Every structure is written in structure tokens, then in C-alpha cells.
Amino acid sequence: MAGAGSPSYLIGVIHVVHHPAYVTEAPARSTYRWGKNGAIRDLLVAEGERIAWHLPEPMPAAWLEATHDPDYVAEVLTAQVPHAKERRIGFPVTPVVATRAAAVPGGTYLAALLAMAHGFAANTAGGSHHALPDTGAGYCVFNDLAVAAIRLVEEGRVDRVLIVDVDVHQGDGTAVLTAGRPEIATYSIHAEKNFPARKARSTLDVPLADRIGDADYLATLEQTLVPLLDDMRPQLILYQAGVDPFGGDRLGRLDLTLAGLVARERLVARLARERGVPVACTVGGGYGDDVMAIARRHVHAILTLGEVLAEQEAGAFGAGDR
Numbered sequence: 469m470a471g472a473g474s475p476s477y478l479i480g481v482i483h484v485v486h487h488p489a490y491v492t493e494a495p496a497r498s499t500y501r502w503g504k505n506g507a508i509r510d511l512l513v514a515e516g517e518r519i520a521w522h523l524p525e526p527m528p529a530a531w532l533e534a535t536h537d538p539d540y541v542a543e544v545l546t547a548q549v550p551h552a553k554e555r556r557i558g559f560p561v562t563p564v565v566a567t568r569a570a571a572v573p574g575g576t577y578l579a580a581l582l583a584m585a586h587g588f589a590a591n592t593a594g595g596s597h598h599a600l601p602d603t604g605a606g607y608c609v610f611n612d613l614a615v616a617a618i619r620l621v622e623e624g625r626v627d628r629v630l631i632v633d634v635d636v637h638q639g640d641g642t643a644v645l646t647a648g649r650p651e652i653a654t655y656s657i658h659a660e661k662n663f664p665a666r667k668a669r670s671t672l673d674v675p676l677a678d679r680i681g682d683a684d685y686l687a688t689l690e691q692t693l694v695p696l697l698d699d700m701r702p703q704l705i706l707y708q709a710g711v712d713p714f715g716g717d718r719l720g721r722l723d724l725t726l727a728g729l730v731a732r733e734r735l736v737a738r739l740a741r742e743r744g745v746p747v748a749c750t751v752g753g754g755y756g757d758d759v760m761a762i763a764r765r766h767v768h769a770i771l772t773l774g775e776v777l778a779e780q781e782a783g784a785f786g787a788g789d790r
């Protein structure tokens with residue numbers, strides 16, 4: 469892949485994790501726009517040498533089972549998910565979808581390791597925050613954020629992880645899957661009236677009224693995230709950078725502009741950088757008919773975060789007190 473082998477010590481290089489299995493044919497009866505991960509990859513390839521590409525291993529079943537119900541993991545990996553669960557997910561879990569479902573959490577985990585080494589890394593998929601213990605939901609099969617966080621903690625790589633979820637939908641599955649684990653905190657800022665109707669309890673939930681715009685959103689994000697960061701002092705942020713708070717999004721009920729989304733990433737990156745906290749970013753929601761426009765919003769997020777965070781000396785990160 470273009471850019472492979474770029475020297476990672478170059479200031480400003482952005483580490484990106486991608487697996488070919490992310491880009492699959494849409495299964496029949498799918499309403500999910502499957503093309504966006506390929507479009508994100510293509511737009512990042514066009515960035516040339518500033519991107520360093522990384523290929524993840526699929527997440528081993530044992531680590532999926534450390535987060536999800538083992539019966540559900542087996543149903544997915546053998547592509548025998550009951551129809552009622554497939555309806556909840558939003559598409560059938562074919563063998564191709566099953567391969568993708570294991571690759572994505574592997575990618576988020578690798579992005580976390582890269583972030584701890586370099587300050588920032590991005591997965592070109594993931595952010596599957598609605599997946600619950602024994603079923604997927606809302607276009608999510610396995611919860612890559614929870615799987616990665618739990619594995620990082622259980623391997624002793626971090627003592628405190630904060631999952632920051634700015635998708636317009638609440639990170640309900642992530643909250644449920646990480647509840648009772650003091651090493652993992654969850655923050656979700658979302659439209660109160662968006663899916664899911666019944667919300668879970670994150671460490672900190674910030675529900676927003678419909679049609680909130682850039683200024684109110686950014687002020688609320690900063691006012692609520694700063695105290696949590698300073699209270700928890702995470703050693704790593706897993707960042708679900710959904711772009712569905714965008715005003716033109718097909719599903720979202722908020723009213724951010726593209727400039728507002730970019731300002732959001734700049735704010736999160738600045739808060740992390742000021743505290744020396746590495747950030748691993750996943751994709752997340754973003755819905756509409758124009759796949760390229762949505763992919764461009766995701767790529768803006770990755771490049772904006774990378775520009776703020778990847779220019780740091782690698783040694784400034786990952787040396788936090790344990």
C-alpha cells in the first residue's frame with residue numbers, strides 16, 4: 469500500500485490502521501453504506517507519504533469473548549447469527565461480514581498501541597459503540613472500543629483508559645460492556661432524542677437538545693470533558709469520532725458545520741496534548757447518500773487530530789505515571 473515503510477520518526481507522520489476486509493460488498497438487504505471505509509482509505513492514500521499504513525491482525529476469539537458473550541461470538545464467527553439479532557444489527561452476518569467483524573477490533577487495538585508509541589493513530593473503521601454483550605445493534609457487530617480497552621487493561625498496558633464518544637448517538641453498548649471496570653471510563657456527548665431510545669449509563673453522559681450548533685456544542689464539550697480528564701487522568705483516549713452530528717446527516721439531530729467538526733477535533737486533540745495523553749481514533753457514524761462527502765468528513769477528523777497530535781515528539785507520550 470502507498471506510504472508503507474515511511475519512517476515513523478518523521479514529525480507529522482500520521483499512523484493509520486487499515487485492513488482490506490474493512491471494504492466489503494454490501495450484503496443483500498443492507499441499508500448500511502458499505503463503501504465509506506474504502507473511500508476513507510482512498511482519500512488517505514492520496515495524502516501520500518505523510519500517512520504510515522499498518523495492517524492489523526484479526527482480534528482473537530478469546531479477546532472477543534473477554535468482552536462479549538461467548539455464544540454470540542461463536543454465532544458471528546460461524547456466520548450463524550439468529551435472524552432477530554441480524555435485524556437489530558441492520559444487515560445479515562455473512563462469512564465476509566464475520567471476517568470484517570473480527571478485523572475491526574484488531575484494528576482499533578493496533579491503533580491504540582501505535583498511539584501509545586507515537587501520540588496518535590487512527591483506524592479507518594470501528595467505533596461500533598452500539599454492540600452489546602450478546603447481540604449487535606445499530607450497524608455494529610462487535611464493540612471494538614470495549615474489546616480494545618478491556619484487552620489493553622487485562623494485558624497490563626494501561627491502568628486508566630477513557631473512551632470519548634462524540635457520535636450523535638449515545639455509546640450505549642460501550643457503557644454496558646465496560647460497566648464495573650474502574651480502569652475504563654466512558655464519556656458520551658449525543659443528541660438526547662437520537663437512537664437508542666433507552667440510554668445506558670456512561671461514566672459521564674452529555675445529552676443535547678435537537679439542532680444544537682457549533683458554538684453551543686463546542687462550549688458544552690469543553691466544559692464537560694475537561695473535568696473528567698483532570699479527574700481520571702487517563703493514560704490513553706480511545707476516541708469515537710463519529711461525524712453524524714453534522715447538520716446534513718441523514719440520521720443525526722444536531723446541526724454542526726464541517727468547520728464545527730474540525731474545531732471539535734482540534735479541541736479534543738488540544739485537551740489531550742496539553743495533558744500528554746495519546747489518542748487512538750476510530751471512525752463511527754456518518755450517514756447519507758453521498759459516500760464521498762461522508763468519507764471526506766471522516767478524513768478531515770483523522771488529519772485534524774493527526775496534525776495536532778502527531779507533531780509531538782514520540783517520547784512525550786506513553787510515559788505517564790502508572
Ligand SMILES: [Zn+2]
Nearest residue numbers: 635637712753
Ligand atoms: Zn451514530
